[in-house]
Amino acid sequence: MQPFELIRPASVAEATAAFRGDAAFLAGGHTLIPAMKSGLRAVERLIDLGSVPGLAAIGVESDRLWIGAMARHAGVAGSPVVRSAIPGLARLAAGIGDPQVRARGTIGGSVANNDPAADYPAALLALDGIVETSRGTHAADDFFQGMFATALADGELITRIGLRLPDRFAYAKFPHPASRYALAGVAVARFADAVRVAVTGATTGVVRWQAAEAALAAGGPLPEALDHPDLAADLHADADYRAHLAGVMLRRAAAA
Numbered sequence: 001m002q003p004f005e006l007i008r009p010a011s012v013a014e015a016t017a018a019f020r021g022d023a024a025f026l027a028g029g030h031t032l033i034p035a036m037k038s039g040l041r042a043v044e045r046l047i048d049l050g051s052v053p054g055l056a057a058i059g060v061e062s063d064r065l066w067i068g069a070m071a072r073h074a075g076v077a078g079s080p081v082v083r084s085a086i087p088g089l090a091r092l093a094a095g096i097g098d099p100q101v102r103a104r105g106t107i108g109g110s111v112a113n114n115d116p117a118a119d120y121p122a123a124l125l126a127l128d129g130i131v132e133t134s135r136g137t138h139a140a141d142d143f144f145q146g147m148f149a150t151a152l153a154d155g156e157l158i159t160r161i162g163l164r165l166p167d168r169f170a171y172a173k174f175p176h177p178a179s180r181y182a183l184a185g186v187a188v189a190r191f192a193d194a195v196r197v198a199v200t201g202a203t204t205g206v207v208r209w210q211a212a213e214a215a216l217a218a219g220g221p222l223p224e225a226l227d228h229p230d231l232a233a234d235l236h237a238d239a240d241y242r243a244h245l246a247g248v249m250l251r252r253a254a255a256a
Contacts, residue, residue, distance in 0.1 A: 002042045008051045012159060016134045018047050019155035025049055027070060027109030030101060055108070055159065060085050064130070064162040069108025073097070076107060086127070088169040088256070092119050092187075095173070097180045108158040114205070116147045116232065117181035121206040123163070123171060125198035126187035130162035146205040166191055170256035172249040173201065176236060183237050184226075184245035188216065188253040197250070202242040204230045212250055222250055 009015040015025065023045040024032060035041035049055060055070035058081050065085045067076060076082055077094035096102055096110075096119055110120045111131060121144055124131070129140035134157040143151045152158070166189040173185030182201030186209070189196045197212040203226070211223050226246035231239035 001036050001039075004036075004043050005045045006048060007045060008048045010051060010053075012052060012055075012134055012157060015047055015049060015052060016155055016157055018045065019157075021045060023047060023155075025112075025157060027112075028072070028105040030097075030105050030109070031113050031115070049157075057160070058082060060165070061162075063165050065089075065165060067107055067161045067163070069111075069158040069160055070106050071108075073102040073105045073107070073110075074099075077102065085165055086163060086169050088171055089123055089127075089163070092123055092171040095119070095175070095180070101180075107161055111143075111161060112150060112152060112158055114144055114148055114150050115181070116203065116205050117176075117183070117185075117201040118206075119171065119173065119182060119185055119200065122182075122185055122187040122198040122200040123169075124161065125206055125208060126171075126189040126196045127163040127166060127169065128189070128191075128196060129164070131158055132160045132162060133158050141208075144206050149205070164189075164191065170253045172252035172256065174245045174249060184242050184249050186212075186246060186249040186253045188212075188250070190216070199226060199228075199246050202226050202232060202246040203228050204232050209246075209250070216254060222254065223247060 007018045021044050024043045026048045055068045057068045073093045073096045083090045124140040131138040138151045168190045171187040173182040184202040185200045187198045195213050195216040197209040200206045224247045225243040233239040
């Protein structure tokens with residue numbers, strides 16, 4: 001690991017002001033720190049967000065559940081507010097990684113990293129999410145822009161996530177047995193005026209599944225498999241298998 005300057009800001013303003021040159025924000029660090037240790041990533045300034053007050057708050061305002069960017073996965077899973085407002089989201093958080101990952105990983109870090117097999121991006125997309133940052137807001141539909149790519153600009157810091165309160169929400173995934181990332185994960189949210197379905201793990205980035213949304217809204221037969229031009233394939237699962245898994249997870253989520 002190359003030498004770097006460690007900065008511990010006391011506010012969002014201090015954190016964003018410190019972001020200059022080759023810098024990075026540190027939340028849970030589950031992706032950044034291993035990359036730095038292996039030499040895949042080098043930074044001049046590491047800005048630790050752990051001391052910034054208010055970034056882990058969880059509460060309901062109007063028709064949304066708001067979760068601070070530094071809320072840990074374990075905190076989301078165990079939050080009485082989350083369990084009351086969107087129980088399926090608490091269950092999703094409880095299924096991320098292992099106890100060590102859940103104790104350190106954050107929702108903001110997961111969303112900003114946008115791993116194509118992560119769980120939270122599917123929840124944000126299905127729950128018509130809003131990503132609030134130091135510079136404004138992004139709708140989830142526009143925020144996720146492909147593998148590890150988002151609408152965030154350099155130095156733009158996620159402060160909290162807003163999730164529209166659904167009538168019902170469920171998430172089902174087929175996890176990789178080692179990493180617990182999704183080989184295919186499907187989030188289904190039903191609102192009074194719409195049904196939204198999002199898929200993670202099966203494609204090269206989180207996506208809406210419009211055919212499934214139409215089928216659930218109409219009460220018709222559900223798609224057997226995901227039909228998408230950017231299906232993921234690697235040594236763990238080929239494209240056809242992931243497409244099939246997405247169909248299985250869709251049924252499980254819809255049943256839940």
